[in-house]
Amino acid sequence: MKHLSILAEEDDDPMLSAVNLVDVFLVLVVALLTAVALQRQQEDNTTVIKRPGEPDMEIVVRKDGKEIKYKGNGGSSEGQGVRAGVAYKLKDGNIIYVPEVKP
Secondary structure (H helix, E strand, O other): OOOOHHHHHOOOOHHHHHHHHHHHHHHHHHHHHHHHHHHHHHOOOEEEEEOOOOOOOEEEEEEOOEEEEEEOOOOOOOOOOOOOEEEEEOOOOOEEEEEOOOO
């Protein structure tokens, strides 16, 4: 008795489909993890204050992969600026700045 060639072509193993689905999900997981890592790296803008309130206080700003350090000189910075306006804090938490108009 001869076998029909049509039946032989449809004889697929169902486990192969499951293995292919696992491969697809692995690729999706790797793509999502890469996207999250890149997003986290772009948002890595931080400000760190070392020894706050001390005369040798230091502020470190990390932005876009660069690091900028500001060091205190032990004194205050009074008298080095002029009044530029007034800021008001609203009930909803927003802050509005109103510049001063000089005649």
